Amino acid sequence: MRKLIVTGSGGQLGRAVKRQLDGRYDLIRTDVAADDEIRRLDITDIDAVTSFAKEEKPYAIINCAAYTAVDAQETDVDNSYRINAIGARNLAIAAEETGAKLVHISTDYVFAGDKQTPYTEFDAPGPISIYGKTKLAGENFVKEFSRAHFILRTAWLYGEGKNFVRTMLRLAESHDQLGIVDDQIGNPTSAQELARAIDYLLGTDNYGLFHATCEGVCSWADFAEEIFRLAGRKVEIERLSSEEYAARNPAAAPRPHFSHLEKMMFRLTGGFAMCDWHDAIVRYLESGVTAG
Numbered sequence: 001m002r003k004l005i006v007t008g009s010g011g012q013l014g015r016a017v018k019r020q021l022d023g024r025y026d027l028i029r030t031d032v033a034a035d036d037e038i039r040r041l042d043i044t045d046i047d048a049v050t051s052f053a054k055e056e057k058p059y060a061i062i063n064c065a066a067y068t069a070v071d072a073q074e075t076d077v078d079n080s081y082r083i084n085a086i087g088a089r090n091l092a093i094a095a096e097e098t099g100a101k102l103v104h105i106s107t108d109y110v111f112a113g114d115k116q117t118p119y120t121e122f123d124a125p126g127p128i129s130i131y132g133k134t135k136l137a138g139e140n141f142v143k144e145f146s147r148a149h150f151i152l153r154t155a156w157l158y159g160e161g162k163n164f165v166r167t168m169l170r171l172a173e174s175h176d177q178l179g180i181v182d183d184q185i186g187n188p189t190s191a192q193e194l195a196r197a198i199d200y201l202l203g204t205d206n207y208g209l210f211h212a213t214c215e216g217v218c219s220w221a222d223f224a225e226e227i228f229r230l231a232g233r234k235v236e237i238e239r240l241s242s243e244e245y246a247a248r249n250p251a252a253a254p255r256p257h258f259s260h261l262e263k264m265m266f267r268l269t270g271g272f273a274m275c276d277w278h279d280a281i282v283r284y285l286e287s288g289v290t291a292g
């Protein structure tokens with residue numbers, strides 16, 4: 001069986017990747033903290049990363065590790081670059097040295113969000129947050145140091161872990177009314193759908209940069225409304241502008257107003273399709289997800 005090193009294995013995508021690929025690949029699951037099933041691998045440590053890869057000689061490395069707390073990174077800049085940029089660089093060097101493919105995950109937040117039409121892979125990035133800047137630096141390192149790479153930009157991800165959907169379910173337990181941003185538009189995406197896209201690309205030599213989100217867009221307020229409707233929760237939504245939200249939450253990082261990602265590369269290179277966000281959220285809620 002082909003061997004895969006999965007980093008950040010305890011995170012949302014890391015868990016979805018296990019569900020998607022376990023049994024068909026030999027998964028070496030790693031994370032910054034070890035447990036019974038997961039080995040310790042800190043992606044910021046170049047020596048640890050390259051010697052781990054040389055020892056395991058994987059078919060591919062799937063990088064699910066990242067610093068994802070967007071607001072915290074505005075004041076934790078070095079750690080943000082260390083994990084999202086240097087971590088990606090280290091894995092790219094290790095992949096190149098061992099002849100492995102590299103799957104790396106990036107974000108819609110590499111864009112400024114001031115466009116009126118969907119962003120394709122051929123549009124110029126222009127990040128407005130530290131997270132967006134460090135993820136873009138990670139993309140660039142991956143392109144610079146590894147030839148056999150797939151970079152998948154995803155957005156508004158939810159799976160097994162901390163995410164917007166579980167936060168809404170938790171807040172619905174104690175609130176009749178919630179103020180939610182209504183002027184940021186994006187593609188809510190299930191981690192399981194993203195894992196399916198990784199599965200598809202892994203078996204190909206279809207390298208490059210791909211937008212990989214569920215189909216369709218909405219605002220955070222629309223997304224919350226659909227979550228409450230499907231979960232049978234009665235919560236009145238106060239639709240806020242980003243400025244109104246920031247006035248109530250001063251630590252919030254700037255986020256793109258419009259980050260609709262068009263999956264042009266999938267369209268041009270074989271037509272892999274990801275499901276509609278409405279269908280994905282129904283499936284997710286039916287899977288028995290709890291408030292969190």
Ligand SMILES: NC(=O)c1ccc[n+]([C@@H]2O[C@H](COP(=O)([O-])OP(=O)(O)OC[C@H]3O[C@@H](n4cnc5c(N)ncnc54)[C@H](OP(=O)(O)O)[C@@H]3O)[C@@H](O)[C@H]2O)c1
Pocket residue numbers: 007008009010011012013014031032033041042043044063064065066067068083087105106107108135154155156157158161162
């Ligand atoms: N979540 C979103 O809404 C979203 C949106 C767009 C793109 N993405 C991208 O999608 C990918 C997966 O995100 P996710 O939501 O699955 O993230 P996640 O749930 O936060 O998981 C990230 C994992 O990486 C681990 N990690 C942190 N620092 C590490 C290090 N130095 N070495 C090794 N592992 C480390 C984390 O461990 P600890 O928990 O112990 O820190 C965690 O297990 C990331 O590249 C992210 O940038 C996410």
